[in-house]
Amino acid sequence: MLEKRKPLQVRDAQRMMLEHAASLHTEWLPLEKAAGRVLAEDVTADAAVPPFDRSPYDGYAVRAEDTKGAGRDTPVHLQILETIGAGSVPDKEVTPGTASRIMTGAMIPSGADAVIMLEQTSNDTSGEMAVYRECAAGENIVRKASEMAEGEVVVTKGTTVHPGVTAVLAAFGHSRVLVRRRPRIGVIATGTELLEPHEALETGKIRNSNAYMVLHQLAEAGAETVYLGKLDDDLPSAVRSTGDALESVDALITTGGVSVGDFDFLPEVYKQLGADVLFNKIAMRPGSVTSAAVIGKKVLFGLSGNPSACFVGFELFAGPWIRASQGDEAPYLQKGRAVLGEDFSKPNPFTRFIRGTFHDSGSTVCVPAGMDKSQAVTTLAHTSILIVLPGGTRGYQKGDEVDILYLHSSGSQEPLHPEKRAGS
Amino acid sequence: MLEKRKPLQVRDAQRMMLEHAASLHTEWLPLEKAAGRVLAEDVTADAAVPPFDRSPYDGYAVRAEDTKGAGRDTPVHLQILETIGAGSVPDKEVTPGTASRIMTGAMIPSGADAVIMLEQTSNDTSGEMAVYRECAAGENIVRKASEMAEGEVVVTKGTTVHPGVTAVLAAFGHSRVLVRRRPRIGVIATGTELLEPHEALETGKIRNSNAYMVLHQLAEAGAETVYLGKLDDDLPSAVRSTGDALESVDALITTGGVSVGDFDFLPEVYKQLGADVLFNKIAMRPGSVTSAAVIGKKVLFGLSGNPSACFVGFELFAGPWIRASQGDEAPYLQKGRAVLGEDFSKPNPFTRFIRGTFHDSGSTVCVPAGMDKSQAVTTLAHTSILIVLPGGTRGYQKGDEVDILYLHSSGSQEPLHPEKRAGS
Incomplete structure (x- = not known):
């Protein structure tokens, strides 16, 4: 039965x-x-930002009071004291009737309470500059700690280190960072019909594309990978090799061998290993036979042998597990919304994950990457999103708004749009 | 002047x-x-897909003719010849009154012209099975080459190898692939105010966050990186070291030193090197001072010293150049559409690139990552998109639809939505 x-x-x-x-x-x-690693602790500012009052522009540091009455035809002349470069400390106090030339990012000298932009002044060789408008006290001064106080949390635990995070870590002096180690994941392929990519095709056989795909998905998710080859056909030796493999990894991914049928013996391997099956059927297409089991603290993922089902099963379950195991607080694929570019009129009781791409033409439009038979391995090459079509008694029409999941692998052929000007 | x-x-x-x-x-x-590499030639199918007529299900391979008249109460009994596993070659021809047990993916035996799913049959220990419905000729047979003919192009030149492409390459026996080499890019920081992340803060100085950020952006874009440290303050020696650095790289990125001001001497370095300046001002905020120049076949990118402007300048110009130089046919950031989550009422003549994040709540909503002063380095840690606000005479309101550019660094905290069922 x-x-x-x-x-x-x-x-x-x-x-x-x-x-x-x-x-x-x-x-x-x-x-x-x-x-790409995940921060294991909150990161704090080692100093206020900015660490001192600073100038946001190239210009002159002045006393606002001195500019009273300055106008286009009534310039105020001030004596230039010094030039303050970014990174240097002012030598002189700005006193009545004087100003200091100041560079972007440089420290406001004492005595000054405003900065006037270079473009709004003129100077000559006499050592004086002319101001053509009044300044308000505090104008063009970025106050110490206005952006960040010392000790404030700048990036929280659980954040993945992308380039923007790297910038913040560097800015606050974190030349070493505490992260969680990467999980070590083994991959085992099942199926007597499988050939490796370098082997010549034989009648009745197909190439093992799943293992290579999963190894690449694992690397993207931040795991260390171990390819363990094909599982033995013989049950006792399959049980033994799976058990041995589990010793040296945090999780084991098998591809294939999960369907309901007498040739698929992975459920039996799980049983003999004493694994606790979490699930072995999910209300989704493709990938309904995706399984997961636990043995102690180790996890076994049983992905489908069908390439597209294997791909989807990985992205929905294994990827998030790997990211979460590193402490990632946003371990799931990023979701977005898009308008369906084609009909999917046939209803399906299960939620479908259509391999697709998207483009924008006014709104974001998603279209399937090709025929969405789960056999169609070639469509995977053209997939940058999964289109989510929840199961139900009706199908979907072109123009319906749906969820999409981004696969982090997309680029665009188009440079920026012709600039569309608001108000013109 | x-x-x-x-x-x-x-x-x-x-x-x-x-x-x-x-x-x-x-x-x-x-x-x-x-x-992550880019294919330098079209990749073709080394065999038809499927390479033989195959079964999409576990079931029985039958002669459709034999099932004539079969019904719930009038089963047709057929003698089971053999069991054909995936990867094996059928031994026997299906002749009138017989059927072969067949596994998913296995080869259709000669004589058979349909497959009936296991669930629609029964069998006993007598070596016979019973069919409870009529089959049509050709039913449940995936025809040889129905998905792909031998020699057909499966992935085109210029495609980046993501996991779905890896699957297709493996499936078609491409155990080695032809790709373009990765560009080698040097990074030089400019600015006397810069300290390295491990150095203690000094008055007037800030940490060099740009170089580390750009090195990370470069790695994401697929470049090999060389960090060349800080540029000398002294012009002749800056010209010499820049020229020397150019010898060993495909492009050189400098951060800082590009503003209009007497302390910024990168334009002079370009000039003395005999570089041909492509641009030194772009109608954008932040990053309007982003520059690029060429010397022979080498490229010099002059990114702003301001972290956010540096970040944006990289993503819009340097990243695409690096990907295009590897042959990537989709070198630009992926675009999408989203609804503005906040007002940007102040008009700006230049196109703004607001550092932001997005979430979906019905439609995709984008919000700024924090205050969008170009000084605000900390917002970079929370940025997963750039919100594009074309310049013009009016501002933007919450609810306006705008373009966004994805930065390939986003994840989600949410598992899949509660399944919304169509038609219920």
Whole structure:
């Protein structure tokens, strides 16, 4: 008799995986090696920003009071004391009738309470400059700590180090950062029909594309990977090799061998290993046979042997688990909204994840990457999003607004739009 | 007198950079090392897909003719010949009154012209199975080459190898792939006020965050990086070191030193090196002082010393140049559309690129990452998109639809939506 499996909703299966996220130990890394890692502690400002009152422009530091009455035809002349470059400390106090030339980012000298932009002044060789308008006290001065107080949290624990985070870490003197180690994930392919990419095709066989795809997905998700080859056909030896593999990894991903059928023995391997099955059927297409199980603190992901189902199963469940295990507080694929570019009129009781791309023409329009048969491995090459079509009794029409999930792999052929001017 | 600079539109500057993209030589890489690289030739199918007529389901391969008259109460009994697993070759021809058990993906045996799903049959221990419905000829048979003919192009030149492309390359036996080499890019910081992240703060000085940020952006864009430290203050030695650095790289990025002002001498360095300036002012905020120049086939990018302007200048000009130089046919940031979550009522003649994030609540809503002063380095840590506000005489209101550019660094805290069922 065939095993009956109760389908779980995608969201519930995602939550369940996160409850079983590993808690990996922390390590210190030099900033330049921390790209893509997840911060394991809040990062604070080691100094106020700005650390002193500073000028946002090239210009002159003046006493606002001295500019009273200045106008286009009634310039006020002030004696230039010195030039203050960014990074240098002013030598002189600005006293009545004087001004200091100041560079962008430089420290406001004592006595001065305003900066006038260079463009609004003139100077000659006499050592004096002329101001053509009045300044208000405090004008063009960026106050010490106006952006950030010393000790304030600038980036929180759980943030992935992308280039903007790197900038902030560098700015606040964090030349070493505390991150969680990367999870180590093993990949095992199942299926007697599988050939490696370098092997010549034989009748009845296909190439093992899933393992290479998953290894690449794992690298993108920030995991260390170990390719363990193909699982033995023989049950006792499959149980033994799976158990051995689990010793040296945080999680194990198998591809294939999860369908309901007498040739698929992964469920039996799980059973003999004493694994606790979290789910083995999800209300989604493709990938409904995606499975997950736990043995102690180790996780087993059973992804479909079908390339597209394998891809989707990874992105929805394994990827988030890997990111969450590093402490990432935003471990799921980024969601967006888009307008369907084609009809999907056939209703489906399960939620569909259509491999697609998007473009913008007024609004963001998503279109399938090709025929969405789960056999169609070639469409994966053209996929930059998953279009989410929740299950139900009706289909979807072109023009419907739907959710999309971004796969972090998209680029654009277009430079910026012709500039569309507001108000013209 | 201050130099007058004519601002270029962003789009025109982007196009100009691409005209000066390098054409890097090609190299063969093993598939598992090709992640993120750009294909230098079209990749073809080394065999038809599927390579033989195959079964999409677990079931029985039958002669449709034999199932005539089969019904719920009038089953047709067929003798089971053999079991055909995925990857194996059928031994027997299906003849009248017989059927072969067939697994998902397995080859259709000769004689059979339909597959009936396992669920629609029953069997007993007598070596016979029962069919409860009629099959049509051709039913549940995936025809040889129905997805792809041998020799057909499956992925085109100029495509970046993301996991879906890896799957397709593996499936078609491309264990080695031809890609363009990665460009080698040098980074030089300018500014006497700069301290390295490990150095203690001194009065008047700030940390060099730009160089570390740009090194990370470069790595994301697929470049090899060389950090060359700070540029000398002394003009002749700055010219010499810049010239020397250019020898060993494809492009050089400097941060800072590009403003109009007497302390900024990068324009003079360009001049003495005999560089041909492509642009030195762009109609954008921040980053209007972003410059680019060429010397022979080498490119000099002059990014602003202001962290946010530096960031934006990189993403709009340097990133696309780096990707295009590798042959990437989609080198620009992916664009999308979103609804403004806040007012930007002040008009600006230049196009603004607001550092922001987005979320979806019905439609995609974009919001600024924090105060958008170009000084605000901390907002970079919270930026996952750039919000594009074309220049003009009016400002923008909350609710306006605008373009956004994705920075490939975003994730989500939310698992999939509660499933919204169409038609319920």
